[in-house]
Structures are given as C-alpha cells and as structure tokens.
Amino acid sequence: MTTDDPTARLAGVLADIEHAKKLAGRTDAVELIAVSKTHPADAIEPLIAAGQRVFGENRVQEAQGKWPALRERHPDIRLALIGQLQSNKAADAVALFDEIHSLDRPSLVSALAKAMESGRRPNCFVQVNIGDEAQKGGCAIADLPALLAEVRAADLPIAGLMAIPPADVEPAPYFALLAKLARDHGLTGLSMGMSSDYPTAVTLGATHVRVGSALFGARV
Numbered sequence: 198m199t200t201d202d203p204t205a206r207l208a209g210v211l212a213d214i215e216h217a218k219k220l221a222g223r224t225d226a227v228e229l230i231a232v233s234k235t236h237p238a239d240a241i242e243p244l245i246a247a248g249q250r251v252f253g254e255n256r257v258q259e260a261q262g263k264w265p266a267l268r269e270r271h272p273d274i275r276l277a278l279i280g281q282l283q284s285n286k287a288a289d290a291v292a293l294f295d296e297i298h299s300l301d302r303p304s305l306v307s308a309l310a311k312a313m314e315s316g317r318r319p320n321c322f323v324q325v326n327i328g329d330e331a332q333k334g335g336c337a338i339a340d341l342p343a344l345l346a347e348v349r350a351a352d353l354p355i356a357g358l359m360a361i362p363p364a365d366v367e368p369a370p371y372f373a374l375l376a377k378l379a380r381d382h383g384l385t386g387l388s389m390g391m392s393s394d395y396p397t398a399v400t401l402g403a404t405h406v407r408v409g410s411a412l413f414g415a416r417v
C-alpha cells in the first residue's frame with residue numbers, strides 16, 4: 198500500500214481480508230492485530246480514531262511504557278503480545294495483555310499458570326517453529342503434542358496455534374501445515390499472516406493476522 202493516510206491503509210487491509218475470505222468461502226471472523234511495535238502513541242492514535250481496536254506489541258517493556266495512557270483514553274482497546282516472552286516477565290504480560298501469541302515452552306506454561314492466579318486469563322496461542330529454523334522462536338513440531346498436553350494440564354486458556362513462516366519462500370505450505378496441526382489437535386485459532394502475506398494466510402484459515410508495516414509504514 199502506498200498511501201500516507203492511516204485511515205486509507207486500514208481500509209485497504211480490511212478490504213484485502215474481506216476479499217481473501219470471500220475467495221475461500223469464509224463467513225467467520227478474522228481478527229486484525231495492528232502491530233504497533235516501535236511506533237509512538239501519535240502514530241497509533243490515527244488508527245484508533247479510524248476504528249482499529251486490537252494492537253500487537255512484541256516487547257512487554259515497550260508496551261508498558263506506551264499503552265496505559267492510550268488505554269485510559271480508549272478503554273475498549275485489546276492488546277496482543279506477539280514477541281518472545283521471558284518467564285520472569287509473565288506476570289507483567291498477564292497484567293497488560295489480552296492475548297499472548299508466543300507460548301513456546303514448558304517453563305512458560307508454569308510461569309503463565311502462576312501469573313493467571315491473579316484472575317486475569319489472556320487467551321494463549323502456542324507458537325510453532327513451522328519451518329524448523331534454528332534461529333526462530335516457537336516449539337519444534339515434534340514437541341507440540343507434549344507442550345499442548347502441559348498447557349491443557351495447567352488449564353491455560355488455549356486459543357490456537359501461531360507461526361511465522363521462513364522468510365523469502367512461498368508461505369502457503371507453512372500456513373497449510375499450521376492449519377493441519379491445529380485441526381489435528383482440536384484447536385480453532387490460527388495466528389498467521391503478516392504484511393507481506395496476510396491475504397494468503399486468510400485464504401488458508403487464519404483467524405488472527407498480525408499486520409504492522411502495511412498499516413503504519415516501515416518501522417524506524
């Protein structure tokens with residue numbers, strides 16, 4: 198998208214999502230998470246004014262600095278944590294976020310379970326290292342059944358699976374694989390698709406897309 202107007206960018210992304218849903222014959226909802234990492238409050242406000250209500254951040258500390266004041270003005274905002282979470286930040290994350298998309302290891306299951314004794318229970322997505330890349334976050338596909346068993350034993354609210362496909366290759370096979378893994382494990386939520394590939398992700402069943410630069414412009 199080339200427009201400088203955030204309202205037009207948002208309308209464009211929403212139209213792309215609707216078009217992809219139509220292609221796939223879908224009538225269910227797709228949640229657009231506007232990824233606002235690195236962008237200051239004055240870049241976020243225009244999207245809120247245009248009607249966007251769900252935002253994503255990848256660092257707990259950055260979100261803690263930015264969102265409490267914004268939320269005071271807009272109490273109906275929902276926040277998603279999309280980046281790696283350290284166990285010692287689990288309590289802060291549970292206090293601030295409504296969704297956590299980066300649950301990827303057993304130590305985090307116990308840290309989140311403990312943090313949720315507070316009564317706040319953000320929906321969790323288990324992140325899968327779908328391309329089996331050494332440098333990427335997410336649990337190995339082979340470890341997914343055991344991790345999901347731990348998540349269920351700890352009674353965490355589990356919404357579905359999340360993945361980031363390898364860069365610079367066709368993402369569709371990875372989206373299809375994530376959808377199959379979710380189906381195999383009886384999960385309905387699929388957090389997949391970013392600025393470069395969200396229409397493809399929606400045609401393959403994404404229920405949550407995480408879109409940053411297509412809404413905000415390039416990160417600085």
Ligand SMILES: *Cc1c(COP(=O)(O)O)cnc(C)c1O
Nearest residue numbers: 232255279391392407408409410
């Ligand atoms: C930054 C980020 C996004 C958004 O990326 P864009 O390419 O700017 O849309 C999505 N998901 C995760 C996990 C991210 O870190």
